[in-house]
Structures are given as structure tokens and as C-alpha cells.
Amino acid sequence: MRKKDGSFYKESVVKTMWNVTAKLERKNIVKISAMDPFNDVRFKSARGARDAARKILQMNPEKRKESSSAFTYKVLQILKLYDENKPGGLQKKIFHPISYELAFRGGEAANCLTDFFQEEKFNDRTSTNRIEYNIVFSKTCQGATDNKWLIRNTTNEDICPVRLYKKLLSKRGSNVKTNRLFLTPNREWQNNNIWFKNIPVGRNEIAKWTKLSVQKAGLDSVKFKFTNHSHRATAVNHLAKVGVNENQLTKLTGHGNVSSIKPYLQLDKEFHEEIIRKMRNSENNEFSVSSVSTSASSNVVSDQQQASTGSIINFNNCVFNCKNFNN
The missing domain is CATH 1.10.443.10 (Intergrase catalytic core)
Structure with missing residues (x-):
């Protein structure tokens, strides 16, 4: 749609004009043709095609609407x-x-x-x-x-x-x-x-x-x-x-x-650096993966040493006597 000066209306303006007109004429259209433009499959498919074309334009950096940037320094x-x-x-x-x-x-x-x-x-x-x-x-x-x-x-x-x-x-x-x-x-x-x-x-x-x-x-x-x-x-x-x-x-x-x-x-970048710094600091706490793996490996070594000496190994729910396995 064109204005009197030859320029085009914005897409949002055309969409609003179409919706308002369709709602005003909805009753007349239903009476004449027994077809509801808001529920008809052909109209829904047309709107779907329009939305798909809009998404393609939004993926294009040259066509994408750019938002205002925040300052990276104090006022x-x-x-x-x-x-x-x-x-x-x-x-x-x-x-x-x-x-x-x-x-x-x-x-x-x-x-x-x-x-x-x-x-x-x-x-x-x-x-x-x-x-x-x-x-x-x-x-x-x-x-x-x-x-x-x-x-x-x-x-x-x-x-x-x-x-x-x-x-x-x-x-x-x-x-x-x-x-x-x-x-x-x-x-x-x-x-x-x-x-x-x-x-x-x-x-x-x-x-x-x-x-x-x-x-x-x-x-x-x-x-x-x-x-x-x-x-x-x-x-x-x-x-x-x-x-x-x-x-x-x-x-x-x-x-x-x-x-x-x-x-x-x-x-x-400053805020992202702060987030990464917090993530790295969390690795130093007592519940980090490295500390858990280290303690687990030390338990395995101690258990193997006890088994080689024929000592008794205590677990949470049972007790094994390693001398029986050696015999």
C-alpha cells in the first residue's frame, strides 16, 4: 500500500488496517459467503507464509532491527x-x-x-x-x-x-x-x-x-x-x-x-568476566569435582593395600574378610 507521496506504509500499519477492516466486515462476510476470515484455513496459511518470510528477514543482519546499546561506562x-x-x-x-x-x-x-x-x-x-x-x-x-x-x-x-x-x-x-x-x-x-x-x-x-x-x-x-x-x-x-x-x-x-x-x-564483557570469575572460584570449594575425585581415588588405593595385606575391609552395609579370598 502506498501513501499519497508515493512512499509505502509500514508493515505494522498495514497489518493494523487489515485487522480493523476485517473485524468491521466480519459479520457481513460471514453472512454473504459463510466464511470466517479469522478461522478459514486459507487465511491461516497466508498468515503463516507471511510470518515465515518475516523470520527470514529477521535472520538477515542488514534487515534486523537494531536495539539501542547500553553504555559501557559511567554517565x-x-x-x-x-x-x-x-x-x-x-x-x-x-x-x-x-x-x-x-x-x-x-x-x-x-x-x-x-x-x-x-x-x-x-x-x-x-x-x-x-x-x-x-x-x-x-x-x-x-x-x-x-x-x-x-x-x-x-x-x-x-x-x-x-x-x-x-x-x-x-x-x-x-x-x-x-x-x-x-x-x-x-x-x-x-x-x-x-x-x-x-x-x-x-x-x-x-x-x-x-x-x-x-x-x-x-x-x-x-x-x-x-x-x-x-x-x-x-x-x-x-x-x-x-x-x-x-x-x-x-x-x-x-x-x-x-x-x-x-x-x-x-x-x-565486564559483566561476563565477573560471571566467569565466580564460576572459577566455585571450583575451589570443598564440593568441587576435583576434590571428590581425588578423595575417591585415595579410597581405592587404601582398599587395594588392605586387600593385599589380608586385612578386614569395612563397608557401609557389610564386612569382607580378605583372608578368605587369599586362601
């Missing part, structure tokens, strides 16, 4: 690339930690609003140094989601997401009317002290931030696919390595099923 290396005393540097410096610690999806940063964040306070109205994040804080959002928090980094204040978020809000002048979090930097900010325009950063521009950052950090962006979704994959990988269970991971990522986070779990 701190990216944060050192940017100067928070500049509009563009400040936005990118806070973009990476909140995308990582809140496990943002690829396009979540582009849709992020200041309304999604609320400073948490005690009963006496003093700050808890935590920023609560939830999309339901926006009046236009419907449906409940789990809360997440930006936590103060007491060990490294320079990359503290709470501090950076508050600084970003303080630089939004009175000219800013939009509630989008990331805004277009003002080139004349040094002259008029207006850091940002009342224009959100474009989605395509934000989509490039991670890829450009990893290139500056020296990572191979040709061999590996790095996108804004890589922050989400990195968060899941790091949490899985330190022992966070799958049910807790789904609370952070927002998945409804634990099986949905399995594509994010990528086995890198």
Missing part, C-alpha cells in the same frame, strides 16, 4: 563534556543524569514538562532535597503511574540532578511561557542575560544529544547504536548487575510485565 564521563554556565551546556548536563536515573524512554525527554516535577517538602514546608517526578502532575494526563524521584548526590555535588534542575528553573526568564523543560538557547544570552527563548527544543535536535555526546566521549558510535533510549538500557543493565530484581526494575521502567525488560539486559 559521569559525559557530564564532564559540558559547561553548566552556558545555556546549552546546562541543559545537556542535566539531560543525561535525569534520563539515566529516571530511565527515560527515547522520546520522553522531548515531551518532558516542568509540570511533571514537584519539589518534595516536609510538613514544616522545608525541602527534603528530593524532586518528585510523575506525569500525572500535569492536568492533561490521565492514568496513574508510579512516582520517581531525583535524589541529591551528596558525594559529587557537581553532577547532582537536584541542584542542576533547580539551576535550570532559575535561568528560565519571565519571557518563557511554555512549560516544556528543554528550551532553545538564546545566542545573545551574554548581552541581555536571557538564557532561553520561549521556544522548545525540537524533537529531532534532542534525539541527537546522546549520539553526539558519546562521539565526543570517544565511543564507537558506528559499531554500536547509541540513542536517547540508551540511557534506559544502561539503567536496567547497571541495576541488574548490582542485584535489583526484575519486579523492582519494572517499577522504575514502568513496564507492566517483567518479560518486557529482557531486551534491555545486555551481557557486556
Whole structure:
């Protein structure tokens, strides 16, 4: 199926259109031809042929859909690339930690609003140094989601997401009317002290931030696919390595099923080396195969020596007198 501009629809779109149309016309088709398209053998065989062709395409590396790669280094290396005393540097410096610690999806940063964040306070109205994040804080959002928090980094204040978020809000002048979090930097900010325009950063521009950052950090962006979704994959990988269970991971990522986070779990070389090291250390315990075989061989030798001397050999359930065999 072609669009008006001559391009083809995606396969998923065509599939959805076909299913919706078939369901709407199902009753009419059954009445006219007495044939159910969802149970007819010819339709099932056609779908089977389509699925077989799809599997063949998935086996082809050039046609396979490539998922976003997780970072093999800490986010701190990216944060050192940017100067928070500049509009563009400040936005990118806070973009990476909140995308990582809140496990943002690829396009979540582009849709992020200041309304999604609320400073948490005690009963006496003093700050808890935590920023609560939830999309339901926006009046236009419907449906409940789990809360997440930006936590103060007491060990490294320079990359503290709470501090950076508050600084970003303080630089939004009175000219800013939009509630989008990331805004277009003002080139004349040094002259008029207006850091940002009342224009959100474009989605395509934000989509490039991670890829450009990893290139500056020296990572191979040709061999590996790095996108804004890589922050989400990195968060899941790091949490899985330190022992966070799958049910807790789904609370952070927002998945409804634990099986949905399995594509994010990528086995890198450092994690694999740690697994092999644990496997080799297990060989040194007292229940290893080598120790059991050694003890078994020593028992055989002692038994043979006792038999040659004509001594009595004791077993668990019986006693043999070797002198009788010698006679």
C-alpha cells in the first residue's frame, strides 16, 4: 500500500488496517459467503507464509532491527563534556543524569514538562532535597503511574540532578511561557542575560544529544547504536548487575510485565568476566569435582593395600574378610 507521496506504509500499519477492516466486515462476510476470515484455513496459511518470510528477514543482519546499546561506562564521563554556565551546556548536563536515573524512554525527554516535577517538602514546608517526578502532575494526563524521584548526590555535588534542575528553573526568564523543560538557547544570552527563548527544543535536535555526546566521549558510535533510549538500557543493565530484581526494575521502567525488560539486559564483557570469575572460584570449594575425585581415588588405593595385606575391609552395609579370598 502506498501513501499519497508515493512512499509505502509500514508493515505494522498495514497489518493494523487489515485487522480493523476485517473485524468491521466480519459479520457481513460471514453472512454473504459463510466464511470466517479469522478461522478459514486459507487465511491461516497466508498468515503463516507471511510470518515465515518475516523470520527470514529477521535472520538477515542488514534487515534486523537494531536495539539501542547500553553504555559501557559511567554517565559521569559525559557530564564532564559540558559547561553548566552556558545555556546549552546546562541543559545537556542535566539531560543525561535525569534520563539515566529516571530511565527515560527515547522520546520522553522531548515531551518532558516542568509540570511533571514537584519539589518534595516536609510538613514544616522545608525541602527534603528530593524532586518528585510523575506525569500525572500535569492536568492533561490521565492514568496513574508510579512516582520517581531525583535524589541529591551528596558525594559529587557537581553532577547532582537536584541542584542542576533547580539551576535550570532559575535561568528560565519571565519571557518563557511554555512549560516544556528543554528550551532553545538564546545566542545573545551574554548581552541581555536571557538564557532561553520561549521556544522548545525540537524533537529531532534532542534525539541527537546522546549520539553526539558519546562521539565526543570517544565511543564507537558506528559499531554500536547509541540513542536517547540508551540511557534506559544502561539503567536496567547497571541495576541488574548490582542485584535489583526484575519486579523492582519494572517499577522504575514502568513496564507492566517483567518479560518486557529482557531486551534491555545486555551481557557486556565486564559483566561476563565477573560471571566467569565466580564460576572459577566455585571450583575451589570443598564440593568441587576435583576434590571428590581425588578423595575417591585415595579410597581405592587404601582398599587395594588392605586387600593385599589380608586385612578386614569395612563397608557401609557389610564386612569382607580378605583372608578368605587369599586362601
